[in-house]
Amino acid sequence: MGCNLYHKIFTTLFLVGPTTSRRFLFGTAKILQSRKSDGQVAQKDQHRSILEEVLIKEQQKPTTFAGKTAEKAQNTFLYVIVAGSIGLLGTFAYFLFEEFFAQDSPQYIFSKALDLVRSDYRCADLFGNTIKGFGEETSRGRRRHVAHHKYEKDGNERIRVKFHLKGDLGEGTCQVEKEKKDGEWIYRFLFVETKGGHPRTTHILIDNREE
């Protein structure tokens, strides 16, 4: 029975074209209803390729009550699987959307801060005209993860984000902190620091701190 189920999913999802995918959406049982008599089957079979002959095995329509119930149960189970998968995909999509567009997500802050750094003349003096921004490097050579720390001080939520900068003239880091005040995330500070050379040069772009 299990093998049968997988075969059904496989054929409906991967092997057949849009017409049968549509049939899948409206119920797998319709595949079986579509051929009433042997003559129709024979006529239809003329258009099938050898590969389809071998791979697509049509089942007989169940005639008994138990068989019909089993068929319905199987279809319901498939629908539940599809609905669950769609829900799971929706959850992931939501988190992805939030990562890109939420005010307090590290990616969003990184993106906005990098724009500020790029439009700053002093930063262009320090690093060069084209500044590359990236996060922490993993062992696989990916640098997408931006280091961040969320904490709470004096009853206000804060998030500090640190990322790396690299230009033609030099490298450095940028540290940003945002604070949630009256429901709005505002910059607390934003500064860049060169890396490597001594002494380090610090250039402060934004400083809204208050003791």
Add this chain to the structure above:
Amino acid sequence: MEEYTREPCPYRIGDDIGSAFAMGLVGGSIFRAFSGFKNSANGQKMVGMVREVRMKSPLTGVQFAAWGGMFSTIDCCLVAIRKKEDPFNSITSGALTGGLLAIRSGPRVMAGSALLGGIILAMIEGVGLVTARWMGSMMDPTSQPPEALEDPRALPPAKLPSEPGLSQAPNEAAPFGLPGLNMNTA
């Protein structure tokens, strides 16, 4: 002394091709072993299985390697063009890879394949985000809340809270390290 790590980008393509091939080889071996066992004649199950694995799983590996290499190349190109590394790069390159690898099947298949590639990569990013978010709390539910950070030392001391109607100018001109607050209120 200055540079301990080199830029990952052009070299990462080779790494990705290799790891994708290994992944495809292992996964392909498992699946081909099942299908080989099922499709061989009785009495020759083991031989058929080994032959199937030997002949077919490197092909799966090569397909994976093509995907991985193409993906990594496009990812590196996007990094070079956008000068920025974020999840958007990998989603775009997933879609482009899907489309470009199906280029011989015509525009319709390309569009579908590109959509599928983009969705798969977006979901991988989404899974990564979800696990990164939930792992911390699931590992140790009794953990302390994140500690408050001090301001970085690179910054000058924070200015005093501004009062309405008072200029900040005498504040900053306080001589001999006298607290600015006294000067202000005097």
